[in-house]
Amino acid sequence: DEGRLSNELDELQLFFQRTGYPRAPRFYIIKWLTDYVNDMGIDGFRVDTAKHADEKTWLELYVEASKAFETWKKKHPEDVLDNTAFYMVGEAYGYEISTGREFDFGDKKVDYFEYGFESLINFELKNDAKKSYETIFKKYNSILNSELKDKGVLNYLTSHDDSEPFDKDRKRPYYMANVLFLTPGTSQIYYGDESARDLTIENTEGDATLRSFMNWEEIDSLQETKNILTHWQKLGSFRANHPAIGAGRHKRLSKKPYVFSRTYINENFKDKIVVGLDLPKGKKSLWVKGFFGDGTKLFDTYSETYVEVKNGKVILENDNNIALLELAD
Numbered sequence: 001d002e003g004r005l006s007n008e009l010d011e012l013q014l015f016f017q018r019t020g021y022p023r024a025p026r027f028y029i030i031k032w033l034t035d036y037v038n039d040m041g042i043d044g045f046r047v048d049t050a051k052h053a054d055e056k057t058w059l060e061l062y063v064e065a066s067k068a069f070e071t072w073k074k075k076h077p078e079d080v081l082d083n084t085a086f087y088m089v090g091e092a093y094g095y096e097i098s099t100g101r102e103f104d105f106g107d108k109k110v111d112y113f114e115y116g117f118e119s120l121i122n123f124e125l126k127n128d129a130k131k132s133y134e135t136i137f138k139k140y141n142s143i144l145n146s147e148l149k150d151k152g153v154l155n156y157l158t159s160h161d162d163s164e165p166f167d168k169d170r171k172r173p174y175y176m177a178n179v180l181f182l183t184p185g186t187s188q189i190y191y192g193d194e195s196a197r198d199l200t201i202e203n204t205e206g207d208a209t210l211r212s213f214m215n216w217e218e219i220d221s222l223q224e225t226k227n228i229l230t231h232w233q234k235l236g237s238f239r240a241n242h243p244a245i246g247a248g249r250h251k252r253l254s255k256k257p258y259v260f261s262r263t264y265i266n267e268n269f270k271d272k273i274v275v276g277l278d279l280p281k282g283k284k285s286l287w288v289k290g291f292f293g294d295g296t297k298l299f300d301t302y303s304e305t306y307v308e309v310k311n312g313k314v315i316l317e318n319d320n321n322i323a324l325l326e327l328a329d
Contacts, residue, residue, distance in 0.1 A: 038071065051092045059116045095121065119186060126166040129179045155185045257278060257280065280321075292309050
C-alpha cells in the first residue's frame with residue numbers, strides 16, 4: 001500500500017550481500033533497526049532488556065549500527081554534532097556497579113561491555129543513596145576508574161518499573177537531587193523526580209503507582225514545589241556544563257563542611273569544579289587549597305556569587321546549604 005515493497009526488498013538483498021549474514025530473523029531485525037541510524041542519524045540505542053537476547057546478537061547490532069552511523073555522518077556532514085561513536089546503553093535487570101563488568105545469570109556470567117555496550121543501567125544507587133555522600137562518591141569513583149575504566153553506568157533513583165525506589169514518599173527531594181546528579185556516572189531523571197511527583201496513588205496495582213499524572217498544578221501553585229524544581233534545575237544545569245561531575249576524578253577536600261573536587265582531562269580539554277554540601281547557614285568557609293590557588297576567581301552558580309580564593313579558601317555568606325563552584329569567566 002505504501003509503494004515501497006520493491007525498494008525494501010532491494011535494500012534487504014544489498015544488506016545480506018554486504019554482510020554475508022544468513023537470512024535469519026534477527027538479521028532482518030538488525031537491518032530494520034539500523035535503518036533508523038541510516039535514515040535519521042540516530043546516535044545511540046537504549047536496549048531493553050539486554051539479558052533476554054543472546055549477547056552476541058547485541059554485538060552484531062552494535063557493529064551494524066556503528067557502520068550505519070559513520071555512513072550517515074559522511075552523507076550529512078553539516079548535521080554532525082561531534083566525532084562521538086555510536087553509543088549503546090543496556091538494561092540487564094538487576095545489574096549492580098559493584099559486580100564490575102560481569103552480570104551473573106546464576107549458571108553463567110556475561111560481560112556485556114564486550115558485546116557493544118558502553119554503559120549499563122545501575123540498579124544499586126537506590127540502596128547506596130542511604131549512605132553518606134563521601135561513601136557513595138568514593139565508591140563510584142573507584143570502580144569507574146578501575147574495573148569499569150572507559151565504560152560507564154547509568155544511575156537512577158526512581159524508575160517506571162522499580163517497586164522499591166529511593167524516597168518513595170518524596171520526603172528528601174533535595175538530597176535525592178544531590179545524590180543523583182553528583183554521583184560519578186550518568187544520571188537518569190524519571191519524570192517528576194524534579195518536582196517530587198506523588199508515587200503513592202491510592203487504588204493502584206503494581207507499577208501503576210509509579211506512573212501517576214505529572215504534578216503540573218503543584219509546580220504552578222505551591223512554592224515548595226517551585227523551590228524543589230529550582231534546586232534540580234540548578235544542579236542539572238551545572239552538571240550539564242561540567243563533564244567533570246560525571247566523568248571526572250573525585251577527591252574530598254574537606255570533611256566538615258563537606259567539600260569535594262572533580263577533575264576531568266581529555267587531551268587539551270580540562271574541567272575543574274568544587275562542590276560543598278550540608279553547608280551551614282550564613283557565613284561559611286570552603287577549603288579549596290591544593291585545587292584552586294590563591295587569587296583564583298570562582299563563581300558559585302547556585303547563589304550566583306563571585307568569590308576569590310584567599311588563604312586556600314573561599315568565603316560565602318548566604319542561607320544555602322550547597323555551593324557549586326566553577327572558574328569565573
